[in-house]
Amino acid sequence: MEYKKLDKVDISYIKSIIPDEERILIGDFINEEYSHDELSGTSSYPDIVVKAKSTEEISKIMKYAYEHVIPVTPRGAGTGLVGSSVAMEHGIMIDTTLMNHVLELDEDNLTITVEPGVLLMELSAFVEEHDLFYPPDPGEKSATIGGNISTNAGGMRAVKYGVTRDYVRGLEVVLPNGEITEFGGKVVKNSSGYALKDLMIGSEGTLGFITKATLKLIPRPKMVISLLIPFPTLDHAINTVPLIVKSKTIPTAIEFMQREVIIDAEQYLGKAFPDKQSDAYLLLKFDGNSIEEIEKAYDSVAKLCLEQGALDVLISDTEEREDSIWKARGAFLEAIKGSTTYMDEVDMVVPRSSVNEMVTYLHSLQKECELRIKSFGHAGDGNLHAYMLKDDLSDEEWEKRMSKAMEKVYDKARKLGGQVSGEHGIGFAKKPYLRESLPEVNLILMNGIKKVFDPNNILNPHKIAQM
Amino acid sequence: MKILVCIKQVPDSNKVEVDPVTGVLKRDGAASKMNPYDLYAIETALRIKEKTGGLVDVISMGPPQAMQVIKEAFSMGADHGTLLSDRRFGGADVLATSYTLAQGIKAMGEYDLILCGKQTTDGDTAQVGPEIAEWLSLPSVSNVVRIRKLEEDGITVDMDLPDEVEVAKVKFPCLLAVDKDIFQPRLPSYVKKSETKDRTIQILTLDDMKDKDEMNYGLNGSPTQVQKIFPPETNDKKEVWDESEDVLAKKLFDKMEELKFV
Numbered sequence: 001m002e003y004k005k006l007d008k009v010d011i012s013y014i015k016s017i018i019p020d021e022e023r024i025l026i027g028d029f030i031n032e033e034y035s036h037d038e039l040s041g042t043s044s045y046p047d048i049v050v051k052a053k054s055t056e057e058i059s060k061i062m063k064y065a066y067e068h069v070i071p072v073t074p075r076g077a078g079t080g081l082v083g084s085s086v087a088m089e090h091g092i093m094i095d096t097t098l099m100n101h102v103l104e105l106d107e108d109n110l111t112i113t114v115e116p117g118v119l120l121m122e123l124s125a126f127v128e129e130h131d132l133f134y135p136p137d138p139g140e141k142s143a144t145i146g147g148n149i150s151t152n153a154g155g156m157r158a159v160k161y162g163v164t165r166d167y168v169r170g171l172e173v174v175l176p177n178g179e180i181t182e183f184g185g186k187v188v189k190n191s192s193g194y195a196l197k198d199l200m201i202g203s204e205g206t207l208g209f210i211t212k213a214t215l216k217l218i219p220r221p222k223m224v225i226s227l228l229i230p231f232p233t234l235d236h237a238i239n240t241v242p243l244i245v246k247s248k249t250i251p252t253a254i255e256f257m258q259r260e261v262i263i264d265a266e267q268y269l270g271k272a273f274p275d276k277q278s279d280a281y282l283l284l285k286f287d288g289n290s291i292e293e294i295e296k297a298y299d300s301v302a303k304l305c306l307e308q309g310a311l312d313v314l315i316s317d318t319e320e321r322e323d324s325i326w327k328a329r330g331a332f333l334e335a336i337k338g339s340t341t342y343m344d345e346v347d348m349v350v351p352r353s354s355v356n357e358m359v360t361y362l363h364s365l366q367k368e369c370e371l372r373i374k375s376f377g378h379a380g381d382g383n384l385h386a387y388m389l390k391d392d393l394s395d396e397e398w399e400k401r402m403s404k405a406m407e408k409v410y411d412k413a414r415k416l417g418g419q420v421s422g423e424h425g426i427g428f429a430k431k432p433y434l435r436e437s438l439p440e441v442n443l444i445l446m447n448g449i450k451k452v453f454d455p456n457n458i459l460n461p462h463k464i465a466q467m
Numbered sequence: 468m469k470i471l472v473c474i475k476q477v478p479d480s481n482k483v484e485v486d487p488v489t490g491v492l493k494r495d496g497a498a499s500k501m502n503p504y505d506l507y508a509i510e511t512a513l514r515i516k517e518k519t520g521g522l523v524d525v526i527s528m529g530p531p532q533a534m535q536v537i538k539e540a541f542s543m544g545a546d547h548g549t550l551l552s553d554r555r556f557g558g559a560d561v562l563a564t565s566y567t568l569a570q571g572i573k574a575m576g577e578y579d580l581i582l583c584g585k586q587t588t589d590g591d592t593a594q595v596g597p598e599i600a601e602w603l604s605l606p607s608v609s610n611v612v613r614i615r616k617l618e619e620d621g622i623t624v625d626m627d628l629p630d631e632v633e634v635a636k637v638k639f640p641c642l643l644a645v646d647k648d649i650f651q652p653r654l655p656s657y658v659k660k661s662e663t664k665d666r667t668i669q670i671l672t673l674d675d676m677k678d679k680d681e682m683n684y685g686l687n688g689s690p691t692q693v694q695k696i697f698p699p700e701t702n703d704k705k706e707v708w709d710e711s712e713d714v715l716a717k718k719l720f721d722k723m724e725e726l727k728f729v
Contacts, residue, residue, distance in 0.1 A: 228654060272651035302657045313657035315542070318479070318500050321654060 003089050003458070004068050006047040014092070017060045018050055023098070025049040033078060034093060035086070039345060042083030042428045046073060046093035053098050055172060055180055055211040062209060062459075063178025065092055071458050072176075074205035076117060076144030080151065081345060082427030084204040088462040094209070096146050102126055103212065109186050111169055113214045116146025123215075133220040135161035135252075138423065139330050146210050152202035154423035156285075156329075159245075159380035160252040161218075163423065165201045172212035173200060176454040186214055199449065204425050205460045207453040221287035224252075225294045226316040228325055229305050230278030234258060234363065237280040238356040240308040241379045244284070245352050249301050253285040254380025255329060256359070261336060261376050265328040268335035274324050278311055282379070283329065291317070333385075336374050340389035344402055344429075348413040349383040349422030361412050362386050369405040383422030410437060426464045434465065468521035468639075470512045471578040473568060473599070474505040474540060476533040477589040485696055501536040504584025506543075506652035507645050511614070512582050513544045514650055518617060522546045526575070528556060528567055537668050542660035543653055549575055553672040558686030560693075561594045567684055568595070569602030570676040575669075580622070581642040585610060596644035607642040608635050612649055 004010075011026065018024055025031070026048050035045045052058045065072045071091035078085055087093050099115035100122070106112070112127060112134070121141035127134050138148060138155035147153075149171070154163040170184035184190060184197035200207055231237035237256055244254060259279045266273050275281075284301065288294040302313040316322050337343060350358045359375065362384070366373045375386040388405055390398045410420060410433045420426065420433045435443065446465035450457070457466075479498035512523045525540040527533050528551040537548035551571045559567060572581070581603075583596035593609065600607030612632070613625040621638040627646055637643075673684060681687060708718055723729045 227657070272648075274651050274654050306658070314654035315657055315660070316654055318503075320503050320506075324651065 002069070003091060004070050006070060006091060010064075010068065010070065011048065013064055014048065014050060014061060017057055017064075018052075023051040023053070025051075034075070034095075037078050037080040037083055037085050037427075039081040039343075039429075041342075041344065042086045042088075044086050044088050045090060046087035047090045049093045049095055051095045051098045055174060058094055058174045058209055058211055059178045059180050061092060061094065061178075062174050062176060065458055066177045066456060069456050069458060071461055072209075073460050074146075074150075074209050076147035076150075077119065077142055079140045079143040080147060080427060081347070081424045082421075082429040084150065084425055084427035084460070084463060085147070086428060088428060091458075096144060096211075099211070100144075105130060105132075106186065107132075110217045110219075111186050111214050112217055113170075113212060114145055115212060116144060116149075116210050118145050119143065120145060120148060127217055128220055131220050132217040134167065134215060134217055136164045136167055137253075139333060141330070145213060145215070149201055149210055149213055150204050151423065151425040154378065154381065154383060156255065156378060157252040158378060158383070159254055160250045160287075165198065167216045168197065168201055168213060169216050170214035171197050171200055171210055173208035174211055175208050176456065176459040180211075184214070202425070204427055204463055206450055206463050207459070209459070222289045223291060223294060224285060224287045224322065225291070225298065226286070226322060226325060227282075227284045227298060227302060227305075228275060228314040228316060229282045229284065229302075230275060230311040230314070231280045231282065231305075232278065232309055232311060234280040235356075235360060236309045237282050238359045238379065240282065240305055240310070241355050242353050243304060243308065244282075244301055245380060247301060247304055249297055251284040251286050251298075251301070251380065253283070253378070255283040255377065256379040257281050257283060257329065257332070257376045258374075261332055261374055262328060264335040264339045265331045268338050269327060269331050271324070271327065273328050274316075274321065275314055282310075283325065332376050333387075336387050336389070339374075340372070340391050342390040342398070343387050344406070345388070345424070346386045346406065346409050347383070347421050347424040348386075348410065348418050349381070350413055350416045350418035352380070352382040354416040354418070355379050355382050355384065358382075358384055358412065358416060358418070362409065365405055365408060369401050369408070371401045371405050373405065378422075381422070382418070406433070413437075428463055431464070431466075468515065468519045468580065469576075469578045470515060470521060470523045470580045470582060471572065471575070472505070472508045472512045472523065472525045472540070472545065473581065473583045473596070474509065474525050474527050474536050475502045475587050475589075476500070476527065476529055476536045477502045477587055485698060499532070499535070501539055502584055502587045502589075504586055504588070504645070504647060505536075506584075507647050507649050508582040508584045509540055509543055509545065510650045510652040511643075511645050512580075513653070515580070515614075515617060516544075521579075524548065524575070524578075526551065526568065526571060528552070528559075528564065528571070534668050538660075538663070539655055541663035541666055542655035542657075544656075544659060547669070548666075549669040549671060551671050553684075555673050555681055556685050558689060559684065560689035560691035561590070561592050561598060562690060563684055563686075563688035565595045565598030566602055566688060567676075569599050570678055571671050572599070572603065573677055574671055574675050577640070579639040581605070581640070583642065583644045585644050585646045593644070596642060600642040603642070605640055605642050606637045607644070608637055609644040611643045611645045614649070 036043045071089040073087040073093045075085040096117040100117040101115045104113040135157050137157045138153040152165050262273050286294045286298050372389040377385040426434045443465045476499050479500045523545045524547040525545045526549045586593035610627040611624045612627045616623040623636040626633045
């Protein structure tokens, strides 16, 4: 596809729509951060960055871009990890961070309607003030809700509450031709035709531009208690996970972590972690409305863990204790990043019964591929994050070893019935692995859907299933 | 080494309601927890015990529900617990509180080291620890942020003062009031909690004290008259600066310095 290169006429048109010079960045005035996201190694500058303030502005720009075949890339806070918000064909980047208003809290329907640039931490703080709860809890709290919907972000409460998709009721979308439409609504049930709302979720800004989202809320659980469980070895810890899942108790989270990563997080945060007696830990979180209810819920799991060889079961039942654990957990990604020169990540998801096999395999790969690999993650939902670290390897050697390790990891995940991405998306960086993991016909369907939404292929091209 | 840790049950948050009629804190029904500073004191005690052996006991004063924090201390690793509980102890200010605790400690026996948290999060006076030491004629050090050396006959510690850190060597028996972050407190253990579920907590009343004069305890023994209790005002003051980069950088630095962040 030949795209039109942005020229003076285009720029002056955009300026006529955006009556505020500070909201337009051109050429050298485009900050370096707009050329990449947080991890993928994918880098490309847009020609112009527009900080939109309304659906109408976005609609007008999309309409113009559609008519003139100029590529457009949506962008939230830029915290993605696979290059979804990088402008591969340059053109126009529309930044939604100024569209950060809560539009309506509907306490009758238990929904909240927000603009896409509202940050996850702002959203959860806002609803919790009203004694309500938005359960999805990805580690990156400074991501926008628009971005979370676009990757169908999961997070740490997925075991009990599910992922972003489960909390999106309705979306306002600007289509690639500039038309404004709505998918879904405040309704709880909906069997009215194809689930277009659900196509939008996880489409990484390739089908339409999310300009408003109506999200489902639930009453806020009054209390949380976490259990930090030290095990003698990683194998002991991870082999217990399928048993916990099977035991039919439902923690909100089952995470696994290793001492090395905890120590990185301590250094990164400058704060001590409350326990260091062991190499491997499980971290479980339970919520409920009274201490008695939660204690009853966790008692059998605590006993199960001890039977499986846990050294102890440590109880975190106050805000200070929760902070000392979960702040460290939230900082793992940044902490690992700080411990090396460069890294790449794998975000695969496997059936929950195979999570132990996958973790053990990841561990063994370090030796086989002569590469430092650190992993932690949502053991309870089968979504594992493994980080391959470059350290002081030469570029060439890094590329070689990392590619080999990646191939092997995805191959193993495929054999276990897993998928390439659990929550970070495919974007640009993971395209080759998606291609290998899905049947040809699925990719053809995906690209066919893309074509129906975006016949000129102007919205975020070269992503997901496209070459 | 025999160590005693003084602990207190406090409201779980600072959003405690005040009864508009009586002006008294509404404690009933409010969630409570162990005073966070006391967790550092318990951790310090357990670390010393791990080095020297011995016993870690805890003492608290309050209504029967304060047994919860003693049980919590058991699940962290404390050996014995005593609760000073008597209606006649109620309404005590810092003087009467420290006197009651000192009397209770005397009734319990001799300790090489008494540890307290620097202060509580409800009263915030930071006076009870040092006053206990006075009643017991023991040397005491407050704001202890670090243990430098632990010896047979004494302990060398860093005391955090507004402008400097003072290094103090004290002989046992003594009392130390520790500041936060001296050690990261361990989490309560489910295993220890189960093991100590039925452990007896010793209850002492006024009748067990050497001084049985009611006038020295509770409201009677408290010279402090509380005029009014009210929730603190929350401060959400914001300052917005609109200046050139250079000026902003300087202003920000000065502000951080003023607020002691740098």
